[in-house]
Amino acid sequence: MNLFGRDREPSRRPVEDVDLDSLLALVAESLGYSFEFARDGGSVRLTSVTGSGTGAGEPLVVRLTGLRREAARRAREDWPMLVSEHLAHAVATVGDRLDVCDLEQAKPLMRTRVESVDEVSDLTRVVGRHLNADLVELLTVGTRAVRPxxxxxWPVPPARALDLAVANVRRDERLLVERIELSGTPVTRLTAATPAAATHLRWLGSYLPVPADGALVVLPDPYTLLLHPVDGIGVVRAIERLRVHAAQTDGLSSQVYWWHxxxxxxxxADIVLxxxxxxxxxxxxxxxxxxxARLAV
Incomplete structure (x- = not known):
């Protein structure tokens, strides 16, 4: 094992960091790399031992600060998967100019994407926050979700990073507003060019009048919102129309929500035969x- 400063006094680093380094070394060797850890443990330099193939030529410096923080949050049995994914991703993207670990590079590309919770294979491997129990707003850089x-x-917490992404989404575009009918019930359709339409719920009042009791919302896909104001007993029929439409689209969610x-x-709302x-x-x-009950009076 070739460590920077190996001739110094014995390491006083936490045993967890030492154990993680050992695992990093094993994975690096299995991928065909020699390695050198920075003195502060913040990165590891990988060099191809064959001199050919992916990663050949200039050494690859892999940042470890975020990996160490994530490992501290996870059970030790998760560490092999974390380390393998981290180094494999670094090797696979060695030609990329973008370093997602560099906030200044990543910040202009941060966006959000709304997904069904059921469609995210492992919520612990993404950065995001729940809109509710069914839907999650993920942090993305470019076209892919950011890993913890x-x-x-980054020198900012994940919640702040999500706020930066939300601000970027708002600057990107203003949604297209259309008035349509669903079996005679008027609704408003908001359409985005990116899969972040639900993020714009935060600024719903800038698109249409929102009564004090809020609005019904369905999300047939990540690019579309359908809305109906909660302003009268006609909202009962609107729930039916929106629910049937959402079920037919088989998209992001088949349910009706209340934005309030x-x-x-x-x-x-269940469709029963x-x-x-x-x-x-x-x-x-x-x-x-x-x-x-109040609207029915």
Whole structure:
């Protein structure tokens, strides 16, 4: 093992860092690289032992600050996967000019993307926050989601990085606003050029009048929002129309949500077949049920 400063006094680094270094060394060797760790443990320099193939030529410097932070949060049995993914990604992207671990490089490219929770294979391997129990807003750089060990390199916490990405989304574009009908029920369609339409819910009032009781929302795909104001008992029919439309699109979510006071709440609505006929069974959350009761008077 070739370590910077190996002739110094015995290391007083935490045993966890030493153990992680040993795992990094094993993975580096399995990938065909020799290695040198920086004195502060913040990076490792990989050099191809064959002198050919991926990574040949100039040594590859891999940042480790974010990896160490992520490892500290995870059980030790997760470390082999974390290290293997980190070094394999570094090798695979050796020709890329973008270093996601460099905040100044990454910041202009930060965006958000909304995904169904069920479609994200491992929520611990991405940076994001829940819009609700069904949907998550992911932090992206370019076209891919940011990994925790990459965000761990930055001098800002992940929540602040997400705020920077949201600000970029707002600067990028203004959504297209259209008035359409779903089986006679008027709704507003907002369309984005990027898969971040739901991010614009934060600024919904700049697109259409939003009553005090909020608006119904469906997300048929990451580029589209369909909305109906909660401003009268006609909202009951709107829930049915929106739910049926969302189910037919088979996109981001088949559910109807209530956007109110900055929160996106599920309005559980199931399509039930009885005697060959489909009907909608709605189980609204208590606060929305109170709104419906008031509007029905």
């Amino acid at each position: 060990e990459e965000a761990g390199c 006071r900055g929160a996106l709440t599920l309005i559980k 009885q005697s060959g006929h489909a009907r909608l069974v709605v189980a609204p959350p208590p606060e929305f049920a109170e709104v419906l």
